[in-house]
Amino acid sequence: MSQSLTLSHPTGKLTGRIKLPASKSEANRALIIAALSGQASQLHNLSEANDTQLLQRLLQSDAETIDAEDAGTVMRFLTAFYAITGQQKTLTGTDRMCQRPIRILVEALRELGASIAYVGEEGYPPLKISGFKGSGQKHLKVRSDISSQYISALLMMAPLLPDGLELELEGKIGSRPYIEMTRSLMQHFGVSADFTGNTITVKPQKYKAATFRVESDWSAASYWYSMVALAKEAEITLLGLKEQSFQGDRAIADIMYRLGVYTEFTEEGVRLLKKEHERHISLDFSDCPDLAQTVVALCAAMGVRVDMTGLESLRIKETDRIQALQIEVLSMNASLQEVTPGVFRLEPGILSKKDLSFRTYQDHRMAMAFAPVALLEPVVIQEPGVVRKSYPRFWEDLEKVGFDIKYTA
Secondary structure (H helix, E strand, O other): OOOEEEEEOOOOEEEEEEEOOEOHHHHHHHHHHHHHHOOOOEEEOOOOOHHHHHHHHHHOOOOOEEEOOOOHHHHHHHHHHHHHOOOEEEEEOOOOHHHOOOHHHHHHHHHHOEEEEEOOOOOOOOEEEEEEOOOOOOEEEEEOOOOHHHHHHHHHHHHHOOOOEEEEEEOOOOOHHHHHHHHHHHHHOOOOOEEEOOEEEEOOOOOOOOEEEOOEOHHHHHHHHHHHHHOOEEEEEEEOOOOOOOOHHHHHHHHHHHOOEEEEEEOOEEEEEEOOOOOEEEEEOOOOHHHHHHHHHHHHHHOOEEEEEOOHHHHHOOOOHHHHHHHHHHHHOOEEEEEEOOEEEEEOOOOOOOOEEEOOOOOHHHHHHHHHHHHOOOEEEEOHHHHHHOOOOHHHHHHHOOOEEEEEO
């Protein structure tokens, strides 16, 4: 049954301490690497996000057909995992997942010796994976401007290959911090990978069991930064964040400094306070594309013009996020247009004072990016349950800091 919620805040003033969910990016990589080690590692503070819970279950499943649902990392990581470990599986997902391209990863794995067939449309899931016979190939060229998850998937499998792997990245490297996160986690579990120029070299090695604690999620933090920016007064503490983080979305602290939020790092996390904001900014999201929706929604609400690059991968996410943003900011009298190839400009308008309703497009980040607007005017969020993908307690946490929430069937 379709559901929506009406969100408002009676005072516009925020204060509180929030325990953020753990990073699903870290958790999902740690789960795959631990499984590849073949030993009992101790993983602490695993994410409660549906993507991570799903991956845990699937790694323990003996089923021949595996449903990755709407989880991009699960689909991509398991494609490489099942292929390199020689398992026979049919890997599928939601309708939207079966519209998200995977050809680049499949072709790379085939070059290495994996047997993978497309069940339906060429280049897209579902996939039939039926074994691995080493091809002797150790040098691959892979496009690096689409999804870093393809590269991370190959990297994590690389030490298991008879001759290791040299991965040459072609084109602009998108989401580089996530590739570095993968390398760092591999190192934590005993495997080194050299990243020189545009080539990553991994020699044959064995993963070792290790203890690892997943840090809090900087992506989830971004919505709290947005709330602080829009609040009349605010002092919010976010627990478990680290200044020196593996996560590319750590960049939100620097971005939001320009948009009215000061970050004070403490022993327990970060303390967020309001400050003056700029009126026109330019941002490159190449290393942190998941932050784009938060920034677009915030700038539309604040009246800030923003020029953006590095949004290429947004077309193949849970939805076409560029198109979804272009539609939803219209209700805020704003526009988002591609002004020159690869450059998008948000032109804010005067925020309407009534009937703000936002669709979520089966995308968790659409729901959370537009929720902070409720600090200015009541908003309706359609299909709010999508937040289970990465931040299941999001609406409960908003209630803790004074938001009023009314659900409608």
